[in-house]
Amino acid sequence: MAMTANDGGAGLEIRRDGALDFLSLGALVHRLDPGLVPFRKATHCDIHVSGGEYNVAANLADAFGLRAAVASAMVDYPIGDLIANRVRAMGVTGIYKRFAHNGVSGPNMAAVYSDRGFGLRPPVVFYNRANEAAAQLAPGDFDWAKIFGAGVRWFHSGGIFASLSKTTGELIVEAMKAAKAAGAVTSFDLNFRAKLWAIWGGEQTAVEIISRIVEHVDVLVGNEEDLQKGLGIPGPEVTGQSRPDPARPDPARLDPAPFVAMMEKVRARHPGVKAVATTLRQVHSASRHDWSAVAWMNGQTFSAPTVQLDVHDRVGGGDGFAAGFFYGLLAGESPQEAVKLGWAHGALLTTFPGDTTMATLADVRAFAQGASARIQR
Numbered sequence: 268m269a270m271t272a273n274d275g276g277a278g279l280e281i282r283r284d285g286a287l288d289f290l291s292l293g294a295l296v297h298r299l300d301p302g303l304v305p306f307r308k309a310t311h312c313d314i315h316v317s318g319g320e321y322n323v324a325a326n327l328a329d330a331f332g333l334r335a336a337v338a339s340a341m342v343d344y345p346i347g348d349l350i351a352n353r354v355r356a357m358g359v360t361g362i363y364k365r366f367a368h369n370g371v372s373g374p375n376m377a378a379v380y381s382d383r384g385f386g387l388r389p390p391v392v393f394y395n396r397a398n399e400a401a402a403q404l405a406p407g408d409f410d411w412a413k414i415f416g417a418g419v420r421w422f423h424s425g426g427i428f429a430s431l432s433k434t435t436g437e438l439i440v441e442a443m444k445a446a447k448a449a450g451a452v453t454s455f456d457l458n459f460r461a462k463l464w465a466i467w468g469g470e471q472t473a474v475e476i477i478s479r480i481v482e483h484v485d486v487l488v489g490n491e492e493d494l495q496k497g498l499g500i501p502g503p504e505v506t507g508q509s510r511p512d513p514a515r516p517d518p519a520r521l522d523p524a525p526f527v528a529m530m531e532k533v534r535a536r537h538p539g540v541k542a543v544a545t546t547l548r549q550v551h552s553a554s555r556h557d558w559s560a561v562a563w564m565n566g567q568t569f570s571a572p573t574v575q576l577d578v579h580d581r582v583g584g585g586d587g588f589a590a591g592f593f594y595g596l597l598a599g600e601s602p603q604e605a606v607k608l609g610w611a612h613g614a615l616l617t618t619f620p621g622d623t624t625m626a627t628l629a630d631v632r633a634f635a636q637g638a639s640a641r642i643q644r
Contacts, residue, residue, distance in 0.1 A: 277602050278541045278565045279452050279485060285418025287360075288333040288597060290451075292442050293320025293428040294401030295339045295350050298379040298582070298622060305382055305391065315582075316353035317379065317622035319427040319458050322583050325623040326590035328358035330612065330631065333594065336360035338409055338442075340400035344368035346376045357623060364408045366400045373398035383580055384553035390581065394462075396431070405434035406441045415449035421597060422446035423589075425456035426489075426497055429476055430463035436476035443483035452596075455480055456589060457489030457497040474499040481537050486596075488589050490545040491525050500536060502529045521547045523561035523570055530563045541565065542596075544606065546588045546613060547573075554578050556617070560588055560610040562602060569603045571610035576617055583622035588613030590624070591631060604635075611635035 295318045301309035324335040337354065341347050341363035354361050366374045377396040384390035396402065415422075422442065429436040439455075446453050457477065464473045477497045481487065495502045503525045526545060533540055544562035551557070556578055560571040591612030595605025611634040612626060619625040 277596050277605070279596060280450075281452050281597060281599075282418070282420050282450050285420045285451075286334070287336050287417070287419045289324055289327050289335040289421045289423065289593070290338065290362075290414070290419045290446075291320040291324040291336070292338045292422070292424040292439060293318050294377060294399065294431060295321055295337065295341070295354065296377040296379050297346060297350055298381055300580075300620070301382050303383055303385050306380060309382075313620065314349070315621040315623075316350050317583070319456060319586060320423060320425045321354070321359070322586035322623050323423055323456075323590045323593065324359050325354070325357040326587055326612065326616075327594060330624040330626050331590065331594045331628055333597065334360075336362055338362040338414070340364050340366060340374075340376075340404055342366045342368050342374055342376050342400045344370075350376055362409065362414065364404060366403070374400035374403060376400060381582055386552050386554055389553050392582075396463075399431065401428070402431040402435060404438050406437050408438065409442070411442055411445035415445050415451065419446065419449065419451045421454065421593060422451045423454045423456070423593070424480075426458040426473075426477060426493070427460055427463065429480065430460055430468075430473065432467065436480065439480050440483070443480060447483050452485050453483055454486035454488065454589075454593065455484045456585075457487065457493035458585075459489070459493045459497040461496070470496060473497060478537075482539065484537070484539065485541050486593075487533070487540055487543045488545065488585075488592075489543070490547075491529060493545075494529055494533065494543075498533070498536070500529060500532045502532070521549050521557055521559050521573055523547060523559075523568065526561060527563060527568050542602075544589075544592055544609070546585055546610075548584075553581070556581070558584075558610070558614050558617075560592075560606055560613070562592065562606045564602045567602070569606045571606050574614060576614055578617045580620050581617055584613045584617045586613075586622070587616030587624060607635040608632070 299312040328335040542564040547559040549557035588609040592609030
């Protein structure tokens with residue numbers, strides 16, 4: 268029986284030992300970023316390696332010093348080599364199902380196209396996930412008995428990977444069952460993406476698949492819209508309007524009450540869920556956000572402060588929050604401190620280019636404790 272660590276009152280039994288502190292299952296992608304220039308006028312792009320599930324592992328390895336791995340698809344061609352090199356550079360171990368590229372049509376490592384927007388001009392995101400290798404992953408592709416047999420403290424996946432095909436959700440269910448049997452804490456970021464689900468299943472299929480996954484989940488990450496569209500749980504009206512009128516701030520977007528009000532419904536439908544957390548964001552412009560976070564654990568609510576951010580690149584901020592929050596729980600911090608660490612790391616991540624962290628643990632703790640932007644001499 269694995270020894271369990273003090274969870275600071277979060278109600279989670281987190282093992283102290285194991286070959287890995289954290290394992291993610293998801294798709295690796297490369298994001299093409301022309302910066303402030305819209306793609307129709309772009310002449311060059313930066314390349315960021317990303318993936319909603321991978322980003323959390325990369326953040327935990329690079330900023331927080333944990334032993335992290337990602338289970339994913341890897342294609343043997345130059346783009347795959349680039350991605351694998353960046354994964355290693357972040358200190359993440361790759362556990363791959365390998366695919367050969369035919370030189371013409373794939374299988375491929377997916378591409379995400381995203382400019383940064385500026386001021387009143389929002390970022391624009393679109394994809395090329397044609398013949399994506401990760402979408403071909405299916406139950407039986409990974410030796411979970413071997414992976415979890417070495418000891419894994421925390422296992423994580425998410426709704427983006429679940430949305431890719433009929434088989435990826437089944438693979439997550441298989442992995443979640445193996446993780447629970449091996450004594451790992453399990454988490455799932457709902458990350459509902461209507462465009463991806465619409466390609467093959469739609470919203471009702473999403474609810475059916477995600478609900479089966481969440482039967483095996485301890486910690487959920489997601490806001491009210493994710494809970495409604497991903498789990499089919501009734502709640503406040505959601506419109507899909509992600510960018511309100513900057514001249515008419517909406518305090519309700521930073522009010523945790525609608526989120527908290529849904530928690531009893533979540534627990535009634537999924538009694539195994541022990542914690543639910545989300546960021547709270549008021550978007551005044553592409554470059555100026557109000558930022559907070561909230562978590563519900565064991566019937567109690569824990570909130571972070573609200574801070575106004577000058578945003579350099581918003582992509583990955585939510586994954587940054589999840590990483591800091593998970594780190595706090597893995598480190599035995601109190602739920603309140605875990606929420607503040609997630610809030611602080613997510614905020615810092617929006618000040619860097621790319622989808623993964625450039626912060627240090629010292630940076631995160633200092634910001635969580637109220638550090639300012641005064642020059643560090």
